[in-house]
Amino acid sequence: MGDNDNKEGFKGMANPGRYGIERVAYWLMRITGLGLLAYFIAHIYETSTILDGPSAWNAMLEMTQTTEGHIFLTLVIGMCVFHTANGIRLVFGHAGYGVGKPGRPDYPYPAKSLNMKGKACIYASIGIAALAMWYGIAVMFGV
Amino acid sequence: MEQKIHPKIKEYQEKQEESKVEVPKANLVTLKIKKYNPNKDSSSSYQNYQVPVEKWTTVLDALLDVKQNLDHSIGVRYSCRQAACGSCGMKINGKPKLACFTKISELDSTEITLEPMDNFPITRDLVVDFSRLFANHKKIMPYIMNNESEISNGTKEFLQDPKHVEEYIQFAGCIKCGLCNSACPTMAMDSSFVGPQALAQAYRYVADNRDKGKDNRLKVIDESHGIWRCHFAGSCSQVCPKGVDPAMGIQLLRGYLLGFRD
Amino acid sequence: MVSSIEYDLIIVGSGLAGLRAAIEAAKKNSKIRIGVVAKTQVMRSHSVSAEGGTAAALYSEEGDSIESHIYDTVKGSDFLADQDVAERLCNEMPNEIYQLEHWGMPWSRREDGKIGQRAFGGYSFPRANYAADKVGFYLMQTLYDTCQKFSNIEFLNEWFVTSIIHDGRQFCAVTAIELSSGDFYVIKGKALIVSTGGAGRIYSFSTYGFSSTPDGLDMAYRAGMALKDMEFVQFHPTGIMPSGILITEGARGEGGYLINKDGQRFMESYAASKMELAPRDIVSRSIMTEIKEGRGFKHETGADCMKLDLRHIGDEVIKEKLGGIREISIKFSGIDPANDLLDIRPVCHYMMGGIHTNIDGAAELSGVWAAGEAACNSAHGSNRLGANSTAECLVWGKITGSLATDFILQNKTAPPLPHENVVIEEKRIYDGIFRGRGEVNPYEIRQKLTDTMNEKAYVYRNEKDLTEGLKIVRELQAQTWKHVDDQAKEFNTNFSNVMELDSMFRIAEVVLLGAIKRKESRGAHARTDYPTRDDSHFLHHTLVYHDPKEPIMKTHPVTITKYKPVERKY
């Protein structure tokens, strides 16, 4: 086996394209999880500058006050909101709520677990993440 | 390799020359087949074959036509040709499907790419190795665990009303075609993952009111490459040809482990 | 040197019969090593396609009886069944149904929680136990999954068995090719159960999966065992156009009508008491008669057909009880049975004949048993009733599994392997087939062979067609088709297809010879030139032995216990 395993590999795992919105949500969840972890580590480092006195703190704040900093923070807001909202959906799903009731499937066998409620939650998570980002932009860029 | 022409196409062409009639183009499709024999070839290659099709021709029909008339050597696994045996899973235009359950006319393209399913070792061409799938299936103890599972003389059936049957019947429809495992994003990287096929079967038996083996099964799947490596990506259910909906089964099963069901 | 492996019990075929046998043997003795060898993977055998039901008389309190099941079977067989065998089948079945249920079989249930039954052709009580319309599939799943309990059952997936090796008195081994690697093996064993299923792929219009070729029958035949009653080929009335996939008899069991061009339920002219639920041979003949007399339909492929009307059953019941055929007809023919009529035509569906065995499933060679469709223990005579075949697989799977285990425990040492026979077999397949030379496309030859069988040995037969058929088959066989283009070792289906074709010729010949010789009409064998049953000359089984020059034909008596042959009327 080994190289001949024919696993689809990273490209397959990370490709959100082929299988519908649930797969997109999976992909976003991963990216945002990792993104948030990265931000979180940075954030802990950032806050630690408070120990070095006001000038260090302010220097740090300066960085987030730039346009790039604002864009970055906007992204963090979006990631956080999506990850949280979708995370709540997933906690329910993983616990077996809202994934449909078993029963006789009829051709063409639509999958009950990929139901409209779930899809709506995913779109809603993306939606409120977008809203939050918009609000963040409004505040930070002072529009 | 010298490219043969399908005898029917040849016939058309000859007719066309004689009578100058236009051959309807829509009736010809090209199968682009990935060929690879890991023991002999250093790398895989794609081979094109043109075949005539009709409105009910399935991908499997077309493939067997190619095998009969153009290239005997194509490695392909098939048996029932009615979506009951799970032999003929392959990637058709990039997505895992059953060849016998996919009509050419549904595909809306005249070039059809056929590749072996992902996430299974390739045996040859479109044929992949199922040993891991079978082993994982065995691992989840797919049988009724109950002290009374062997009958003695005079034993009658366990009563089970139609509602109880509804609880598990959809999961019992699994034909072990492996399409779910080949679509699952975890499977794409994690070769130790038990996979949606086996997990759905674990749920099939847990949900059966004749079975008493829930705790044993939960123990088996509650490990680092067990049920928790499912992230509810849903692709398994998206591609399942039999409506098993493994994603549902897995989440319901996980409900037990999280203490939301008992 | 040929590689070799060894088991105590070798089971060839992982269909219903093979799996049932494996479980019984494993249950009986946990020490013996059981190898289940099949050319398909597990759960891919033809048995998964069985749809409609498995017969057993369960509800005596509701008016059924085992006695009645026996009589229906014998009458259905046109009195060619061995009656002691039919009795055994019907007596054993109720326990099999309950045992399967305890192993997890998802039988459909009645409101009271008991196992559901539906009407099937030729029965005087609705006693086809069913699980929607995927009975074979669920049975297979239940048995295969139950096999996982036993540590002494090993599956050799995708091993193509090519021959049975014996020393003239007793079974020694089988030879096989592991498809994935292409390696040739001897598998030694103390006992063998052949459960290689039916051979329906010798017909081009067939309900069978592609793997149902007669290699198992041919193996036994070449090893010197007789094939019995091969002329009796069942044509199921309702194969859907154009694919030939089966529309289960359960569709009529649930109330479906057969309709001719005049919109008439024509079965009333042929079997007024049973209508569409007459035995299959009768319904198939009725359809062909209607077609011949101009009351059929033309399908867009140009073939003649008849219509099956399920609309009045209603969408909900169709979904509940006939979900599988709903899927099949929508997908493969584009017709939803709730709205439109289905195009159907009689289609090759079952081989009543097979390897000659006694009531215990023992073949003529010591150490060899046969079970399931590959065997002919004569439970079905000249016409099998629907739902009796899966039943037979279960019962004789169990019986042979148990008896073979006893045999193994009594015969602790196997006879020495006759190596020269292995060498001969290796030569036959590698020099004779793999490295054979020929100019003719073997797949085209196969197409011609199966078309010939369809044309010349179909529902109605006659001397002229049959002899012509035999001539064509022999001519095709003589052509230079024996060559394998694909010279790779790994998963060479070209090679296995050509080996299958090789066996198809010998078995097609046996079918035709038997049909020519039987100058009467009985059960599924209907001769227009001899339209009646002739008990004074033909109330016997046909046996055919292999001989390189010309097959040797013999007869074998029918066992009659209680039921004297009478005219068969419905």
Next chain:
Amino acid sequence: MRESIVMKIHYGTALGAVALVAIHILMRLTVDFHESLTYDAVVANYQMLGYALLLELILILISVHGFNGLRVILLELRQGSGYEKGVTYGCIAGMVVLIAYGTRTIIMTNMGMI
């Protein structure tokens, strides 16, 4: 540890974090965004014991959740017992370091050691 326990912690920390982060952010939003981040305001916040405890809790919950999430992803990328052990211990180590580092900030600020 059974994977189910790890994952219960994963979900638990996530849900806990939702609640606490909500408070954290709401407190940010009750005052003007820019002002809330001035050095003095932040230090004042830190020096409220309750708030410091809140921050500490968030720190722990999110670190546990985040590093376990990372572990999950890494576990799926490659297999092999050596690698998997490495991933597990690596993530635990990362988690501990991050918590320790963050805790240092909180304690020192809270105690006025700046």
